[in-house]
Amino acid sequence: MRIDIDRDVCIGAGQCAMTEPDVFTQDDDGYSTLRPGREDGGGSPLLREAARACPVRAITVSETV
Numbered sequence: 001m002r003i004d005i006d007r008d009v010c011i012g013a014g015q016c017a018m019t020e021p022d023v024f025t026q027d028d029d030g031y032s033t034l035r036p037g038r039e040d041g042g043g044s045p046l047l048r049e050a051a052r053a054c055p056v057r058a059i060t061v062s063e064t065v
Contacts, residue, residue: 001040001041001047001061001062002063002064003023003034003041003047003051003060004059005058009056009057009058010031010056010058011055012026012030013056014030015055016032016050016051016054017050019046019053020044020046020047020049022035022044023035023046032058040064041061
């Protein structure tokens with residue numbers, strides 16, 4: 001999986017980190033970021049749900065080929 005977070009769009013709501021805390025966290029400014037070593041989502045079944053939880057749709061999840 002490829003996970004992209006548009007930092008220009010992110011408002012720091014934290015819904016992604018609450019939905020899938022093993023993949024997403026928030027930086028010192030409160031914006032979404034990926035946990036080290038989890039840049040591919042780690043096969044998480046909640047990954048897409050976490051992206052959908054973002055109120056401003058700042059997270060994009062796509063298949064890598």
